[in-house]
Amino acid sequence: MRKFLLLCVAISCVACGSDPIPKPKAMLRLEYPQPRYKKVDISLPFTFEKNEVADPITNIKLDGINNLYGVNINYPKLKGTVYLTYKKVKNNNLTDLLRDAQNLTQKHTMKADEIEGDIYENPEHKVFGMFYEVGGNAASQSQFYVTDSINHFLVGSLYFYAKPNYDSIYPAAVYLKNDIKHIMETIEWKTN
Template structure:
């Protein structure tokens, strides 16, 4: 009996080690190449620069009657697309275009944790608008609109090909957010 008790004491001393220490939270590390931008001047009423990481623009929808153009900028390696929609400003429709663009962003409030808006102004190029960053598991993480308030109005949205899981797509969303801001900053209207 004494031997059994002694054996239990020895085993309990040997079996016990130091207290476990929790490991720090890890973040997924994805390295994307430094962006290289190239001018895009295709059959549109505006020009801009896009990241060379994106595929060449092949999806352009033109509606010359209503002056509506749609362009898809696809990033297959990031599994995302930036959708651009251009509409001609006509007599008294600027208010409706602005309301529609803002409502498009507000539709994400059900799933979004937060929506932050930044005003963008470039008086020299006559480009004015808003950039929205949507946090959380919303369908679109970045959206914007720009206009010259007289002739041109452009809306852009980022969507991924996967179910929205903000933690998983966060690195790609940040990378593409910077691309979208670059698109906004390089837009020039064709008169």
């Protein structure tokens, strides 16, 4: 019996020769398709390109009195929507429109870790504006506005269908941020 116990101890010492290695921290790996963009030219005062991953645009809300249009670009697989709101610049209301767009972004400062703004200019198409990236558990991760400073003003915001948890929505937020920037870069105003 003693020899059997010695043999078991010897085998267990030899069998466990390597040191234990802790498992590395895992990261959620979400892969999204390479974006393919298609021009959207519908009954709006502007055109733009949207990712084909998004649903076709079917719901345009119009308030003809105020020259106000609302367009939703839905991404069901990413559980998010980009909301676009167009307003006509008139009666020297550009300052008010700019202030409202900037205040919309600043409302997220209570939950946001940071808000970074990038100026956007495309003199060739007369599109000028600002893109905001909101970090942290804010309700909206990306917002923008663009204008030609004379006739057109467009505001856009990204919202997800879930409680904001920045770690969980980060990959989708980055993917859609690039789509929003592409929308900004491809806007062309229609002539009146």
